[in-house]
Amino acid sequence: MAGGRPSTGEDQLRTTLGAIAGRWTSILLITALTVAVVAAVAAVVPRQYTASTDLLLLQVDEAGSAGSPGERAIASYAAVLEGRTLIGSTEGATDVEVRATPREGADVIRLDVRADTAREAAAAATALGNRFAAWLDLEQPEAGPQVSSQVISPAGAPDSPSRPDWPTWLAIATVVGLVVGSVRAVFRGVPPGVVDTSAQAKEILGAPVLASVATDPDVRTRPLLSDLEPHHPRHEALRILRTNLQFLDVDQAQQVITVTSALPGDGKTTTTCALAQAIAETGRSVVVVEGDLRRPRLAEMFGIERTVGLTTALVGRIPIDEAVQASGTPGLDVLTSGALPPNPTEILQTTAMARLVDGLRDRYDVVLIDAPPLLPVSDAALLAALSDGAIVLVRHGRTRADELELAAERLRAVDATVLGTVLTMTPRREARRYGYGPEGSTSSRQRGTRRAAR
Ligand SMILES: Nc1ncnc2c1ncn2[C@@H]1O[C@H](COP(=O)(O)OP(=O)(O)OP(=O)(O)O)[C@@H](O)[C@H]1O
Ligand SMILES: [Mg+2]
Structure with a gap:
């Protein structure tokens, strides 16, 4: 795996020039608009x-x-x-x-x-x-x-007006348009230090980009795939993720997968639940496991009871089959947190937890664990170590390269396998630039994947 790239002046210059080059059409449009407005004003000001x-x-x-x-x-x-x-x-x-x-x-x-x-x-x-x-x-x-x-x-009558001074006005309008357009292009880009391209995410994690999920304004009211029509962009993105996971499966079965990210709020729970539904759509049995025993959200997502779940099964009071609940989506079950323990990290390290994961492995085609973030606590790394591999989410415009490095290090330290990364909350118009970035625009493999995902 390649090491981290410190943020240098050269990097920043490249990012700035990249942002300008990537948005040259909007820069030209802003310049043309500025020139048009100035020309309109010049056309109506009194001549002198x-x-x-x-x-x-x-x-x-x-x-x-x-x-x-x-x-x-x-x-x-x-x-x-x-x-x-x-x-x-x-x-x-x-x-x-x-x-x-x-x-x-x-x-x-x-x-x-x-x-x-x-x-x-x-x-x-x-x-x-x-x-x-x-x-x-x-x-x-x-x-x-x-x-x-x-x-x-002697003074002769001038042929043309001296005011408005068209050449000067238009030259100033052009310069102002170019400057405003370029500044806007640079500041609309990701802030310095933030992971900017899929290639950078891939380089840091040493694993492929499996999908790019665009920002969806409806996600708060309709977080689940079952709430969305089949051709909704988020539905399509999740199908791409599902298919790319199947490609990974060809060599080695990836049955237990932990979904995590560097920091809170990167879209782990939303992505895990939607992915579980996307997998269930293909007729395979799936269970989503609450791996966040500090701030559990799975029960709320599926509108089910939280008091019975992982910790209830772990302390041996009920068998796994009774601890899991139906989600409402055929083929998809949910293991919520159960009562919240005072010592989540210790609980996740117990052999009982490892046995529970094995038990789920025997019962379901796919086990997805919705983990907490990697940097604040070690829980997610422990869960990744119990799994066949981890998917690490990278949130557009927010996940910093140095934080992603650190997250990757946490996973390496426990010998966890990183299966790939998913870019979340990418700007909708930029999804292509970001998601299928400089590795070579929309690759034939991804185009094939899109078709296969349908
Ligand atoms: N594709 C998306 N588009 C827009 N908003 C999203 C998207 N995915 C997730 N969100 C929003 O981002 C916020 C965080 O999402 P989510 O709870 O899934 O993140 P998380 O990584 O599980 O957070 P935590 O680390 O706290 O568990 C939520 O408000 C969610 O609605
Ligand atoms: Mg979460």
């Missing part, structure tokens, strides 16, 4: 037009020689051009936006005037240029150097 003109500033001193007014003076003239005083006193320029930018390395100011129409913008730019020239004439002291302004490129 910008007309531009260049003003050359020339300084002539008292001796009549021409020179530059200097950087500071040019910056001040730009401020004058943008100031409300000049704009307010220029006919046709009162409702426009003005930007005056000194051109670097030249005595030139670029004047950009934005208005609601192209003609208005051009007229206002021309008027403002003229008004500025007049202002220079009027406002300068008579003595000292004189600065004058000349239009070196």
Whole structure:
């Protein structure tokens, strides 16, 4: 069996890139939607037009020689051009936006005037240029150097609007769409450290993936297969599991099987009961045994009495045949917990328990033990050791690789055989990616299995 993979930066990068590559269609869709929304907004915002003109500033001193007014003076003239005083006193320029930018390395100011129409913008730019020239004439002291302004490129009416700025808006929308789509893809993926692919589960447990059971929103109200129609996805998944178990059976009989997982709430009880029903559907006799003597749930699942069961039989008060109860599904019996003992771990290690399992082996075609989780207590490992093998569930998006490692170690420590793993609560849309992951998409074996399962 391969060892564990520590979570490295490289792993995380691979996971992130994998999530993006795996969801590129939704990323493109989000980008297209963002661009469409921005384009729709751009189509309705009022258009504006910008007309531009260049003003050359020339300084002539008292001796009549021409020179530059200097950087500071040019910056001040730009401020004058943008100031409300000049704009307010220029006919046709009162409702426009003005930007005056000194051109670097030249005595030139670029004047950009934005208005609601192209003609208005051009007229206002021309008027403002003229008004500025007049202002220079009027406002300068008579003595000292004189600065004058000349239009070196007159303002023409622009052909196309400057607002909305389509190229910029669309470029920003594309970038925002790509970023939002990628972040969503990464965060919708499994959190770092969590088992992400069937190949990883297989590698850690050293056993094949037997099935993938998708999240079923109805599971609380309809946990049993008998509650579901035959073509319900969960029913089909359980049939695949049943068939794959039969494939394992070809070499070596797997009659007593413990179902467990690393932690509570991974779907063990739900899966065990449904699997038992799926096996009973084929006409074989099955018994489900309550292996969780701390928080038993089997009786509740089948709606039967809990007070008579495993512990009642173990302490010898009644024979096995009287301890098991009919489940309501033909061919399927249930051995509930019986009274809860104060020392479950010790009870499971007794020879009486081993004898009880042998007794069930003699009476039923298949014995399924619904075990507690492996990590919190040693009960599940003990039950797996009494069985022909264990099925270890891996819950999508929750079972961590390091916890699964530890669970596998617990089973190895008692020489238990891991028959395989079942992925539970996989996202329905991702069931294929997750369940039949990078080992080679939907393998021919699994496709064959699907057919065989019907
Ligand atoms: N395929 C599924 N889709 C959605 N919910 C599920 C599915 N399988 C199980 N659940 C839900 O997950 C919860 C835990 O399930 P279950 O009791 O079977 O887990 P468990 O591993 O036996 O837990 P514990 O370790 O406490 O015994 C339950 O609320 C159950 O309804
Ligand atoms: Mg349980």
